[in-house]
Amino acid sequence: MLLKDRVALVTGGSQGIGRACALVLAEAGADVAVAARNVEKLNAVVQELQSTGRRALALALDVTEPVQVKAAFAECVKTFGKLDILVNNAGVTKDTLLLRMKPEEWDAVVDTNLKGVFLCTQEGIRIMLRQRYGRIVNISSVVGQTGNPGQANYVASKAGIEGFTRSVAQEVASRNITVNAIAPGFVATAMTEVLGPDVKSKLLERIPMGRMGTDREIACGVKFLASDEASYITGQVLHINGGMYM
Numbered sequence: 446m447l448l449k450d451r452v453a454l455v456t457g458g459s460q461g462i463g464r465a466c467a468l469v470l471a472e473a474g475a476d477v478a479v480a481a482r483n484v485e486k487l488n489a490v491v492q493e494l495q496s497t498g499r500r501a502l503a504l505a506l507d508v509t510e511p512v513q514v515k516a517a518f519a520e521c522v523k524t525f526g527k528l529d530i531l532v533n534n535a536g537v538t539k540d541t542l543l544l545r546m547k548p549e550e551w552d553a554v555v556d557t558n559l560k561g562v563f564l565c566t567q568e569g570i571r572i573m574l575r576q577r578y579g580r581i582v583n584i585s586s587v588v589g590q591t592g593n594p595g596q597a598n599y600v601a602s603k604a605g606i607e608g609f610t611r612s613v614a615q616e617v618a619s620r621n622i623t624v625n626a627i628a629p630g631f632v633a634t635a636m637t638e639v640l641g642p643d644v645k646s647k648l649l650e651r652i653p654m655g656r657m658g659t660d661r662e663i664a665c666g667v668k669f670l671a672s673d674e675a676s677y678i679t680g681q682v683l684h685i686n687g688g689m690y691m
Contacts, residue, residue: 446474447672452525454478454518456508456565457535459486461634462584464493465660466532466667471499473668475530478521480506500525508535508561518568527576530671531569533562534584536602540595551598558602562609566624570617579622580671583610584663587630587686603628607682614680623679625670630686633657653688 453470457463458479467477471494479490479501487503494501502524504517521528536558539550562583573579588596589603607626614624631637631648637657640648649655666685669675684690 447668447674448530449474451475451529451671452478452521452527453530453532453671454480454504454521454528454569455532455534456480456506456561457584458532459483459490462629462632462660462663463532463534464490465664466534467494467501468497469661469664469668470530470532470671471497471501473672474499475671476500476502476525478502478504478517478525480504480508480517481535482507508565509556511564514564514568518565518572522572528569528572529576529578530580530582531565531573532582532584532667532671533565533606535561535565536584538596538599540599542595543597546598554598555602555605558599559605559609562606566609566613570613570622573622574617574620577621579617579620580675581613581622581624582667582670583624583626584667585610585626585628585682587628587684587690589628590684590690610682611680618679623670623675625675625678625680626682627663627666627670628682628684628686628690629658629663630684630689631657632660632663634660651689652686656687658685658687 453475455467458467459481491501491503506517585606586603610626
């Protein structure tokens, strides 16, 4: 068990990639706190996590609110005694062409996707510095490298995560804390289910492997970067996209 007796906190852990990350980390031996705004969905994930034999905790959290972030991280440490792994996965989209994009649509996406990573990482590092140990994995996106029309706000936030990852990695490397990112390609989740058949078909044409990824495939990458097997890897972006971006 790669993560035996580790403690992880996963934001956006109520569904999709976040839920998959929580389950895979628990299967690898970690106790897991899952954080999101939807408490009902969180409680269902907690039951799944507990079925693996690990301890689990649901944290109601809006990652854009500093007070809530501090309280959630404090509750995690109070419950489990420490925090070894932070997975910054919470994210939203509000897609539209730039000329039609309202300032509030820009702010909503950047605040959740980028400011949320800043707030959670800052709080996580406060804990990890005292421990002189930590693993932080930020969830970016393939479009942070390629761009994508109609997603200027989302792409800017994901590209920002990658620069943020490299900067923070340099700040905390001497304290045995690694900071990396994973950039998923197109993954079969609720976020992509709303796409029409024609859009999906065009997307698949861009993927050499000819299929979308699964949330579990992303989660297995997170598990690796969160483990001691990746102890000499920091400031990197791991692309898991079926060859869509090379």
